[in-house]
């Protein structure tokens with residue numbers, strides 16, 4: 001007898017729960033419509049005055065048995081979930097998002113298809129210092145069967161008294177050395193006014209960590225027809241990083257490679273903290289290829305190989321590392337660049353581990 005009564009009450013509870021579910025989703029649909037209206041009107045999603053009015057209305061109509069404070073608690077959860085729903089809808093609209101474009105973007109740099117599921121390497125000195133210096137590295141890269149040469153011509157240095165780069169001359173050196181070995185040039189541009197000139201010398205324009213939120217530069221980079229390698233800012237969240245890429249894409253340039261290069265944390269054992277989980281998150285949330293700069297994220301030569309292995313294992317589309325013929329006398333980042341024999345060892349260790357894995 002008892003069991004039948006219990007079962008009957010539970011059946012009623014089931015029915016009511018399903019009604020609540022339907023009503024919640026019906027409410028959710030209205031919330032989404034409001035979210036879209038707010039988006040077009042440029043109004044903030046969160047409206048505390050409206051929420052307060054609703055809580056008052058609910059209090060007025062609450063006949064129990066639940067306490068008003070309990071009901072308020074439940075409704076505050078509903079408001080929070082509603083705001084998240086509106087935010088999700090907004091994110092859906094981002095051009096960089098997988099929701100907008102489910103298939104992977106492949107950035108073609110002189111036949112190297114970054115984002116095609118293979119691992120790609122970008123290597124070269126931190127700063128361009130001389131033709132001979134770049135040529136030696138270009139040769140080493142070419143001998144490893146690689147095609148992407150990096151080098152800084154314009155250097156954004158923390159101190160204004162540090163070497164600022166050779167500027168335009170540096171771009172000319174890079175192009176000359178790259179052409180000799182049929183390589184592509186990846187180089188950072190700091191100033192939107194230098195973009196136009198750079199187009200004749202570089203194959204990939206890098207926007208560095210310090211400029212990730214230089215919105216004028218991002219917009220200008222969106223207007224050129226060249227691949228952009230966008231580095232994550234020193235203290236940027238993954239969301240801010242995605243919005244920075246959105247600035248470029250929104251201007252019409254969809255050839256973007258994202259690059260995780262470590263973020264600032266309290267940890268002092270490494271120069272920055274390599275946020276390795278950013279790689280699968282960015283791969284999941286966006287359709288863009290993702291690289292890992294092992295040099296800047298660690299600042300330590302002894303960590304380059306394990307971090308490169310980790311990057312490849314976690315799904316990065318490429319690895320970037322700095323190589324200098326004589327790092328001890330380098331004008332920048334002397335402690336963290338590999339010399340050429342070290343680079344050769346690094347590459348053969350990676351090739352060996354990849355061969356074992358497959």
Ligand SMILES: C=C(O[C@@H]1C=C(C(=O)O)C=C[C@H]1O)C(=O)O
Pocket residue numbers: 030031034035045046047048050051054078079080082083
């Ligand atoms: C749906 C709206 O957006 C948000 C969600 C609310 C809700 O779930 O009722 C109320 C106010 C806003 O914080 C709205 O403004 O009406």
